[in-house]
Amino acid sequence: MYPATITDYMAPTTLDECIQLLEQHGSQAKLIAGGQSFVPLLKLRMTDTSIVIDINRIIELQEFGEKNISQKRILRLGALTKHKTLATHPLVVSKYPILSDAAKFIGDVQVRNRGTIGGSLVHADPAADLPVPILVLDSTLRIVSREGERTVSADDFFLGIMMTVVEQNEILVNIDIPAPLPGTGAAYYKCCAVYGDFAIISVGASVTMTDDSCDSSRIYVGGVYPSPQRAVQTEAFLQGKAITDDILQQAADILADEIPVETDMRATAEYRRILLKEHGFKVLSKAIKRAKEDNI
Amino acid sequence: MQPIQEAQQTVGNGMKTIQVRVNGKIAKKEVPIRMLLVDFIREELALTGTHVGCSVEGRCGACTIVLNGDAVKSCLMLAVQADGADIMTVEGLGTTDKLHPIQQGFWEKHGLQCGFCTPGMMMSVYNLLKTTRHPSIDEIRDALVGNLCRCTGYEHIIQAVQYAADQVAAMSKEERDEIFSY
Numbered sequence: 001m002y003p004a005t006i007t008d009y010m011a012p013t014t015l016d017e018c019i020q021l022l023e024q025h026g027s028q029a030k031l032i033a034g035g036q037s038f039v040p041l042l043k044l045r046m047t048d049t050s051i052v053i054d055i056n057r058i059i060e061l062q063e064f065g066e067k068n069i070s071q072k073r074i075l076r077l078g079a080l081t082k083h084k085t086l087a088t089h090p091l092v093v094s095k096y097p098i099l100s101d102a103a104k105f106i107g108d109v110q111v112r113n114r115g116t117i118g119g120s121l122v123h124a125d126p127a128a129d130l131p132v133p134i135l136v137l138d139s140t141l142r143i144v145s146r147e148g149e150r151t152v153s154a155d156d157f158f159l160g161i162m163m164t165v166v167e168q169n170e171i172l173v174n175i176d177i178p179a180p181l182p183g184t185g186a187a188y189y190k191c192c193a194v195y196g197d198f199a200i201i202s203v204g205a206s207v208t209m210t211d212d213s214c215d216s217s218r219i220y221v222g223g224v225y226p227s228p229q230r231a232v233q234t235e236a237f238l239q240g241k242a243i244t245d246d247i248l249q250q251a252a253d254i255l256a257d258e259i260p261v262e263t264d265m266r267a268t269a270e271y272r273r274i275l276l277k278e279h280g281f282k283v284l285s286k287a288i289k290r291a292k293e294d295n296i
Numbered sequence: 297m298q299p300i301q302e303a304q305q306t307v308g309n310g311m312k313t314i315q316v317r318v319n320g321k322i323a324k325k326e327v328p329i330r331m332l333l334v335d336f337i338r339e340e341l342a343l344t345g346t347h348v349g350c351s352v353e354g355r356c357g358a359c360t361i362v363l364n365g366d367a368v369k370s371c372l373m374l375a376v377q378a379d380g381a382d383i384m385t386v387e388g389l390g391t392t393d394k395l396h397p398i399q400q401g402f403w404e405k406h407g408l409q410c411g412f413c414t415p416g417m418m419m420s421v422y423n424l425l426k427t428t429r430h431p432s433i434d435e436i437r438d439a440l441v442g443n444l445c446r447c448t449g450y451e452h453i454i455q456a457v458q459y460a461a462d463q464v465a466a467m468s469k470e471e472r473d474e475i476f477s478y
Contacts, residue, residue: 001351006329007310009376032377039332039372040353052329054377084366108442109420110357113366114373196441 003042011054022169023146025051034115037123073179079118079172098186102129105190118172127198132222136204137177145170158227184208185290189283191275199223200267201275203283209291214238221259233258252280302380314379319388327375334359336375345386345415357443360416362478367423384478386415397463407456409447417443426476
């Protein structure tokens with residue numbers, strides 16, 4: 001299958017050059033990073049892009065590592081950070097394991113070798129893997145255009161199915177993730193029909209513990225419409241409670257009840273609720289286990 | 297290997313000139329921007345070992361190549377994106393006189409039936425064995441998730457990879473560097 005005619009292709013090397021091109025070409029132009037979702041869209045002719053701007057050579061999008069920003073420790077991920085890096089880099093695996101949990105679920109080796117976090121977030125497929133951990137970790141996203149730059153919290157970033165706050169003339173530059181508080185553990189799990197497929201349901205949770213008691217948590221569910229949903233009732237239920245398996249079972253019941261699930265081509269709503277109960281329990285247990293390991 | 301230069305030339309009319317190095321040979325060609333990398337490799341360079349299977353979503357992995365050291369699906373890239381890249385296709389793996397250990401493994405263990413998926417499989421195996429000395433069965437399966445085979449049921453492919461891994465492990469560092477130079 002062939003994409004429709006593309007009249008021009010540019011590969012800017014600086015962010016300035018890129019936002020200038022975006023301004024100049026308006027809605028005809030689209031950015032390409034890993035292209036693992038975008039090239040199929042071109043082939044299916046589901047986008048009427050006539051100008052492709054390849055952002056892979058832009059240095060400003062390639063930052064990766066921990067740094068201190070106004071006395072806060074953060075992990076900065078440039079938009080071009082590959083899924084492969086998230087899945088395997090020792091810093092991510094040891095300190096931000098929910099990100100490597102999620103990245104390992106994406107597609108296959110070839111897709112992870114090329115796909116990027118920025119591309120995945122801006123594409124905003126409701127069943128994608130990375131939106132959930134980005135929300136759970138309370139990340140901040142930096143977006144730049146000719147007019148200047150703005151930072152948006154992950155909670156405000158997703159607007160709907162394949163829609164985000166990133167405007168036509170803007171580009172997502174990086175994602176800042178606050179370093180976990182002491183006693184915090186986070187985990188992610190996805191249920192899918194075949195390994196590497198999109199989520200039937202996915203769950204991500206971060207739990208901060210003091211001894212056996214839960215101080216606070218952030219829990220999100222993916223594979224639901226229009227974008228990942230926060231489980232506020234489950235979070236409220238867990239807060240301040242001494243954690244036992246029985247409490248976690250009750251939390252998973254609340255979780256399965258409060259998230260609005262739908263029937264679609266992948267699964268029925270009823271099946272989703274069953275999976276959510278089962279895997280909500282497992283993900284919370286894993287996050288708490290990691291939180292306790294962190295306490296030691 | 298020395299990095300090669302990008303051509304970075306716009307011809308106009310939806311065309312662009314690119315320069316790539318494929319299996320050690322430099323090629324400079326004018327291509328339509330909409331041309332997929334797999335079609336460039338097959339039709340412009342006449343290297344038809346790289347196959348087109350699913351053709352849309354990039355699920356089958358038959359078009360897998362090694363691009364700047366990583367296995368990627370050449371149907372999920374535009375050819376113009378590969379400007380300045382170093383590429384290996386299945387034709388770069390070994391020769392009939394001197395098979396690459398990966399090819400030897402597929403030969404010895406009957407790791408194929410119709411053979412359509414084999415070039416892509418071998419590129420993914422290359423990606424695995426380049427960095428993993430003694431892969432477990434789980435690691436082999438994980439490395440091959442992106443490559444579909446409708447004939448073998450995968451068991452013989454896994455045995456082929458194990459055979460190849462043993463051959464590679466028995467080699468000296470110099471020999472290994474030579475056969476994993478991409």
